[in-house]
Amino acid sequence: MTRKLVLGAVAYDPKVITIWDGFQRYFAARNLPFDYVLFTNYEKQVEAQFDGVIDVAWNSPLAWVQSVHLANALGRKASAIAMRDTDCDLTTVIAVRSDSRFASPADLNGARIGFGAADSPQATILPQAFLLQAGVSQATIDGGRLFDVSLGKHGDHVGGERDAARALARGELDASCVLDANLAAFMNEGIWAQGAIRILARTPRYDHCNFTVLDGAPPELVARFLEELLAMDYANPEVRPLLDLEGLKAWRAGRTQGYQALEAAVVRSPAFARWLEAARHTCK
Amino acid sequence: MRVLELGTLDHATGAATLLRRALALSHKGEQLLVRGDSRDLGFTLDVFARSEGHRLLHEGTHLILECGGSAAAKRAGARRAGGPNPTLGEVESHADPRWGVAARGALLEAGGSHFDFTLLERDAVWAEEASSLYRAASAAQWDPETAIPWAGFEAAPLPLEEALVQVLTYLIENETTALLVPTRLLPRVHPHFRETLQLLAIQAADEARHIEVFTRRATLSGLELGTSTVAGRASLKTLLEEHEFSTASLLLSVLGEGTFLSLLRFLERHAPDSVTRSIMSLAAQDEARHVAFAVAHLRRFALQDPAVLSRLSLAVERRHGALAGATGLSAEVFDALVVLAGAGITLNAIEKGHARVQQLLAEMETGRAHRLEKIGFEPDEAARLAALHTLNLM
Numbered sequence: 261m262t263r264k265l266v267l268g269a270v271a272y273d274p275k276v277i278t279i280w281d282g283f284q285r286y287f288a289a290r291n292l293p294f295d296y297v298l299f300t301n302y303e304k305q306v307e308a309q310f311d312g313v314i315d316v317a318w319n320s321p322l323a324w325v326q327s328v329h330l331a332n333a334l335g336r337k338a339s340a341i342a343m344r345d346t347d348c349d350l351t352t353v354i355a356v357r358s359d360s361r362f363a364s365p366a367d368l369n370g371a372r373i374g375f376g377a378a379d380s381p382q383a384t385i386l387p388q389a390f391l392l393q394a395g396v397s398q399a400t401i402d403g404g405r406l407f408d409v410s411l412g413k414h415g416d417h418v419g420g421e422r423d424a425a426r427a428l429a430r431g432e433l434d435a436s437c438v439l440d441a442n443l444a445a446f447m448n449e450g451i452w453a454q455g456a457i458r459i460l461a462r463t464p465r466y467d468h469c470n471f472t473v474l475d476g477a478p479p480e481l482v483a484r485f486l487e488e489l490l491a492m493d494y495a496n497p498e499v500r501p502l503l504d505l506e507g508l509k510a511w512r513a514g515r516t517q518g519y520q521a522l523e524a525a526v527v528r529s530p531a532f533a534r535w536l537e538a539a540r541h542t543c544k
Numbered sequence: 545m546r547v548l549e550l551g552t553l554d555h556a557t558g559a560a561t562l563l564r565r566a567l568a569l570s571h572k573g574e575q576l577l578v579r580g581d582s583r584d585l586g587f588t589l590d591v592f593a594r595s596e597g598h599r600l601l602h603e604g605t606h607l608i609l610e611c612g613g614s615a616a617a618k619r620a621g622a623r624r625a626g627g628p629n630p631t632l633g634e635v636e637s638h639a640d641p642r643w644g645v646a647a648r649g650a651l652l653e654a655g656g657s658h659f660d661f662t663l664l665e666r667d668a669v670w671a672e673e674a675s676s677l678y679r680a681a682s683a684a685q686w687d688p689e690t691a692i693p694w695a696g697f698e699a700a701p702l703p704l705e706e707a708l709v710q711v712l713t714y715l716i717e718n719e720t721t722a723l724l725v726p727t728r729l730l731p732r733v734h735p736h737f738r739e740t741l742q743l744l745a746i747q748a749a750d751e752a753r754h755i756e757v758f759t760r761r762a763t764l765s766g767l768e769l770g771t772s773t774v775a776g777r778a779s780l781k782t783l784l785e786e787h788e789f790s791t792a793s794l795l796l797s798v799l800g801e802g803t804f805l806s807l808l809r810f811l812e813r814h815a816p817d818s819v820t821r822s823i824m825s826l827a828a829q830d831e832a833r834h835v836a837f838a839v840a841h842l843r844r845f846a847l848q849d850p851a852v853l854s855r856l857s858l859a860v861e862r863r864h865g866a867l868a869g870a871t872g873l874s875a876e877v878f879d880a881l882v883v884l885a886g887a888g889i890t891l892n893a894i895e896k897g898h899a900r901v902q903q904l905l906a907e908m909e910t911g912r913a914h915r916l917e918k919i920g921f922e923p924d925e926a927a928r929l930a931a932l933h934t935l936n937l938m
Contacts, residue, residue, distance in 0.1 A: 454557055
């Protein structure tokens with residue numbers, strides 16, 4: 261039987277099936293034997309890749325950092341082979357009400373800050389690290405409110421950010437942390453009235469998802485996958501709806517310089533250390 | 545380089561709308577200098593560029609968007625599916641199932657999934673008259689409450705009232721069939737042939753109204769409804785089993801409703817009261833439009849493809865064969881028509897009524913042959929097929 265390239269993705273939304281079924285048809289039409297497996301959380305997906313269940317993982321930035329550290333612990337090597345154009349140079353915005361007194365992030369000491377899911381790089385981990393550096397106390401961060409929607413999905417489900425945005429609008433929070441592209445989206449949805457919200461601060465740029473492969477993945481299949489992926493053209497009506505669903509105009513070669521801030525923030529976390537210790541013993 | 549002035553607009557106040565407009569017709573690599581006074585202008589352009597596939601360049605204090613070509617890429621392969629007007633130049637001969645429910649004349653983005661419409665050929669569902677008949681139908685819609693003089697109603701003598709209720713009972717099941725046939729065809733017609741959809745929809749609405757007024761009149765005098773015969777229902781069932789658009793048009797509209805036109809005019813002439821007279825007159829006006837569309841469609845279809853006539857002949861023969869074991873117009877309905885036409889049950893009245901019904905049946909057959917000739921049948925063949933029509937009339 262022909263060996264298929266098997267990709268792992270996390271089912272954070274029903275559209276994930278539409279996307280990967282569509283890509284599967286696209287690859288099949290180009291003679292790339294391809295299948296995919298969906299996971300309910302990124303931790304299981306990372307472990308499954310080390311167990312050889314999947315060849316390529318469509319990883320969140322946190323899952324990428326987890327993969328790199330697990331690979332280091334197990335003497336293996338992880339590579340980021342591709343990402344979306346929209347995965348590069350993101351920022352998170354600290355949004356406050358326009359009529360609030362806050363002039364800089366440090367003014368948020370003692371304020372009520374809303375974050376996304378506990379494991380969301382963009383709505384929780386990175387803005388918390390940013391605020392700490394900007395002079396906000398650990399006690400203020402710890403006293404912030406987490407909007408935990410779909411833990412294990414690393415904030416892919418935008419519901420947590422949206423709930424925090426609503427809480428800010430209702431006056432239950434003084435600030436909330438939002439992926440920059442979601443700011444306009446929440447305005448368009450009417451969650452925030454025009455003029456009601458302003459940007460207090462913006463984190464440094466960071467990168468988001470990538471396709472991760474480990475050493476030992478079938479090189480020819482991975483090369484074919486990458487070739488077909490990068491050849492996807494937004495002008496092709498067969499693939500355009502899938503790119504729209506996945507939120508990109510073009511795939512790009514992978515890069516890893518946009519994950520340092522996240523890595524620095526998570527390696528200090530006891531939860532990360534616990535997961536890594538457990539995974540290095542259970543994974544092959 | 546083109547310049548876009550955003551004033552105070554930014555991400556929070558609709559800047560993206562002007563940015564998209566400015567870049568809609570740009571080619572990849574084309575540059576747009578964006579100026580504005582919002583303190584969040586840089587943020588706005590940064591996020592916009594990333595999400596829309598453009599590049600943001602900083603040249604000194606200038607902010608320049610370099611088009612990534614996504615808008616042009618999105619239009620690649622897009623085409624207009626015909627035009628909005630019901631002329632042959634604008635109604636395509638074949639409708640692509642991918643066009644789905646898009647407006648005729650809209651610019652259709654390429655791609656998308658197939659819709660399950662099965663009637664995709666213009667000739668198979670179309671008539672140039674569809675548009676004007678639809679407009680006429682819209683203008684001629686009547687309100688049963690005000691169009692019919694219910695207030696002045698006086699019941700006819702019992703034998704006439706009983707006969708009328710029996711005929712109305714028969715009409716209701718026929719009109720129910722006439723509602724279901726276009727309704728079942730409607731979701732199969734590709735919406736590119738919009739006027740046909742509209743006409744089928746208003747035809748169904750006509751029948752719904754007929755069912756309402758026939759029922760209301762039948763129960764006005766307090767009598768129970770009449771009999772529904774097995775043979776009558778069997779005859780109508782064959783219409784519901786007709787799945788081909790053109791043969792359904794022939795059997796239901798040209799032959800069935802065409803025959804009913806004569807019946808409704810007959811009932812209008814011999815109505816025992818003004819309510820019935822008014823109902824029959826209004827219903828006949830509606831039915832005439834249904835017949836007109838079917839005749840126009842089939843005449844056109846047969847001109848395009850001469851094989852259509854033989855397919856239609858076969859359909860008439862097939863239905864005749866299917867109903868060969870049936871008894872035709874029930875004695876209940878026939879007798880009721882005789883009583884109504886003679887305006888009573890005296891010997892004289894019955895004799896007079898009987899003659900009138902015989903004459904009606906002959907007129908119906910002549911009318912059918914006449915309409916079949918209009919479609920394109922030779923007179924002999926038209927007469928032969930007219931005689932094969934169900935004795936149950938619809």
